[in-house]
Amino acid sequence: MGAPPPGSQAAPLPSNLPFRLVSKTIGQGAYASIRKAAPLTSPKPVIAIKFINKDHAFRQGRLTRKQLQMEITLHQYMGKHTNIIQCLGSGEDKIWMWIAMELADGGDLFDKIEADEGVGEDIAHFYFTQLINAVSFMHSKGVAHRDIKPENVLLGDEGDLKLADFGLAALFKKDGNLRLCNTVCGSPPYIAPEIVSGRRSKRADLLDVGYAANICDIWSCGVVLFVLLVGNTPWDEPTERSEEFKEYVDTDGRTTDELWQKLPPEIISLLRGMLKLDPSTRFTLDEIRTHPWFTRKSQFLSPSGRNANPIGLATQMLSQLRIDFSQDPAPPRRGYSQDVDAMDIDSEPRRSSASAHHPGNINMLSSTQPETPVADTPFDWERPPRLGDYDGISASQPAGNNERQAYQIQAPRPTPNFSQLPTSTQDILSQDPSLTQFSQSHEVPLTLTQAARNFKDVLPSYSLARFLSPLPLSLLIPLISESLHRLGVPVPSIGDEQMQQWEQTGEASVRVKMADGRRQGLNGHVVVERITCSGDKISEVRFVKASGDPLEWRRFFKRVVVLMGEAVLRPDR
Template identity: 55%
Template sequence: MSQLDPLPSDLPFRIISKTIGRGAYASIKKAIPPHDTTPIFAVKFIHKAYAVKHGRISAKQIAMEVSLHSHIGQHPNIIEWFATGEDAIWKWIAMEYAEGGDLFDKIEADVGVSEDIAHFYFTQLISGVSYMHSKGVGHRDIKPENILLSDSGNLKIADFGLATLFEYQGQTKLSTTMCGSPPYIAPEVISCSKSTQSRHAPKGSGYAANLCDIWSCGVVLFVLLVGNTPWDEPTAQSWEFEEYLGKKGRSTDDLWQKLPSSVLSLLRGMMNVDPRKRFSFNHIKQHPWYTRRNPLLTADGKMTDPLSLATQMLEGLRIDFSQQPTSSQRVQRGSDAMDLDDDHTTRFSFTQPETPINDVMFDWERPPRVNATTAFSASQPTRTSDGGICTMTNGSAGHPFESLADEPSMSQFTPAPSVPLSLTQHARRFRDIVPNYSLTRFFSHLSSPLLLQMLSDALHQLNVPIPPVSQIQGREHAGWIKVKTLDGRQCSMNGDIVIDTYIAGEAELLEVRFVKVKGDPLEWRRFFKNVVVLCKDGVYVPSA
């Protein structure tokens, strides 16, 4: 694809942002009506030729996305569909803008959320997916990347690019297309894919898309509760999955031990390896854990107290500087960490190509800057001999960085997780406490060269390839590091680490933002934590 393919010129709306989201063959931007400033909605632009050539997707599947999304986009937990249009090159879909961002960006890796919060979001997920299924539509790609939040903190299911109609006029059909992300995919999808892709194996009969969605919802619930997936993929390549199979769902793995005992039978039912015995929505909705009393939930599935929920979520995010960096999954039992499996062909291919649509075409919108509009003292911070800025005590009268005490992302660095009173006192809605931008950011008192060297060393320790420090200093920014790597579950992950100067009066800090472009938001959160722990000497933490 080249820059000779501009976006359509006769759009019935005005684009008001750079790229806010991007897939393998699509870009998402914000837009408003032609003669008004509200509402703000999202528009997904699909480059049709690029999608067919590189996206392993047919023109029919692109048309199917539009058709199915418009068919089901009328539920409070599903991103609403508004309109569609196309020219010779592009197809666009206008839809509701999920202003709250990724749900899983607000969940601590390796920790998860409280049982009440997990239960609240799980009931909303089930509500949305069961409605979809009642219309005969299977999503086939339920994973954290496709679970967003409204500005009021309610769950929204997104991205129907792999959806299918599994039931029409009483007739059901099986799918044979390989769909989904390895940790969230149902095992029969892989079995079917292997049998249909091999010349010698008998052709698989296919899989039921709706039953695969239920499996994926079970994995999402697991991740909500413990902050990690149960396995890399549901195949013999994963010892965690092999043990789950061997023990008939009664795994002795540490992650399963963290789960509340009351939820285990629900998870085993949803993640039954035999699709014929897997729980239906009726089973799920009658399970004691699903029907449990939840102070965060009204009888009709609404949020009782958005401010309390937001406060609990923000308090749950914590960077522990005493911890060593963690990987998503542990090394296989009895093997050496360096003893990698030679037969990489046993891993199944990903649904989407590894190289998203090019960067030049889509200029990534930077997340909002922190506002330093408070009146600051003009006193200069004390500079060290190496050009860095000394760590300063926050909260003192007239301190240049006192406004950072109210910055939501700063609470994750305090020794005891707490939400600033200033946030809760003035909050009127969910997003006043949990912001719509990503919380994967920190501030540093170091000089730009020192910080870039520290980040470079940390990424090197984590085996993330980056250019030399001299090449990651920019004119527009203090630094910009492109990250392209595999996460702990061997899934593709890429994004940017953007460094800007944050000025308060005559004092300054560096603001470091981790912007995910592609990948699991929880894995991106884990990556951010690992880098921050390795850079702990350069992180500015306000004093209590």
């Protein structure tokens, strides 16, 4: 793909760091990347380091040194809270600024929630309670987050919520005095309407009349609760360009939208209070905490506010991840697009949906952060500690002579059922949590839960947007490319030389860069590795998200999987 341009994330990282880097990239933003680190002379504790390329952030990210410093200052100022990622320190050299943080080693919460389905009331209540606890602590310090959305909600090792990313945080109260904010920021589906509708006579990113940032956080928390419950946002943006939002306003919150119809009355009561258009009448944190649904008993919430049943919670969440191969895999009506500049698109926005009958949203608002072309960032993602760590499995093996001969086959060969694999291979693969989503029963194997000691043993930190296939790379890559084309996803052309290189290394990576159904940037890689399991060769296909909404990425993954059909190895067939 060529060498990355100057100023990108490819610049050498600092060499005099007070810690050891112990991983490749585990997360990425528009101008930053995250890696794991450990003390220089000890294997623990493992922490996360956010590296920000200053020139890249200043030039392409349109950030200032003051803004970057404010993120660090406010993050450190907040101190320690169970449900907030803790800031441990920071530093910089000529090229980089780095922030050391607590590692959220449970992964992303919304990677583990089924798109268009959501989770049950008990799980939604548990995570919503922890989110409100985090926001309450922030607000008690006079700090508003201003970017509460799924991408910024992570998990600890026992499944407890961890609020992250304070790049847009603002001080709304100092020395007891309240102050308003004027900067237009946030993600369209989660942003409060007073920010969107405010007059901007001087600059497009500044409001003439400020808004109360803490009250805007309440709105965003309400949208997150809605997404937890139904797996989709109530609207794409809080403007009249969204039919769903317009009806919500016209009916005073008594919308006939089908997603709202799925919710019990007591939850709708809470949501209406948090999603009041007038900020002065919107629920306060005290009103949320005293609402009957919020005060309901929880099987997962301990008296201290932590996860009381990590294994039970993980098991229930894993069983709710499911892929229906009979589902219509059609993309949003307008399809995916390579153009991620929302300001250049002039169409009516709609909510995203897995159904072809609900067109994807086309938003007219700025995203939280400007997108960085994925081509500018070399693929250097950490490989998740899953199949390759089981006995009897090796990954990324060069192809042997017999394997190379298989690459010459032009038509897909029959895919064996899971039950047709050798017993030894089945035993090893049955320990892979991701296979549960392909099972017709969707039951979590007892062998997985009985041996589990913590949340991560059942529901791993890495994304379950992955599948296994018995097909070799030469057959699998064309099928993946064809599926992406059918969905309207732009795919780079793959030449013979590139395919030969992949054949020899046993690993391939296809970059995808698009706008999702809401016309927000959705970028990442489809990575294919050839794995030897108990003597059998299997291909593992991972969908690695670099940036974008996790539920949209999940929808994208499910559509590709359904199109791949018989190429996907699945149990219970």
